[in-house]
Amino acid sequence: MKSNELTEKSDAELVELEKSLAGELFQARLQNYTNQLDDTASIPKKRRDIARVKSELRRRELDALAQQVQQALAASVSEAK
Numbered sequence: 139m140k141s142n143e144l145t146e147k148s149d150a151e152l153v154e155l156e157k158s159l160a161g162e163l164f165q166a167r168l169q170n171y172t173n174q175l176d177d178t179a180s181i182p183k184k185r186r187d188i189a190r191v192k193s194e195l196r197r198r199e200l201d202a203l204a205q206q207v208q209q210a211l212a213a214s215v216s217e218a219k
Contacts, residue, residue, distance in 0.1 A: 139187045139190060141190055141193075141194065144190060144191060144194040145194065149195065149198065152191055152194060152195050153195070155191055156188060156191045156192065156195070159184055159187050159188045159191065160188060162184055163181065163184040163185065163188065166180050166181050166184060167181060
């Protein structure tokens with residue numbers, strides 16, 4: 139999964155994707171524990187995908203917060219004049 143694919147998704151889609159990836163990670167760990175997992179490299183790949191999704195969600199959260207701060211500063215400057 140690439141980060142540019144994540145930027146195209148909505149917040150709700152990203153949250154749902156994070157949940158599904160967490161479930162897949164759990165299943166992969168369980169299969170690895172019972173020696174049924176053939177591709178053990180899938181565990182770190184899923185962890186990285188989850189981290190990418192969480193990073194994108196956090197970036198969006200910080201961008202929204204930065205916009206709120208800028209609006210509050212602009213409002214306080216206009217009131218001061």
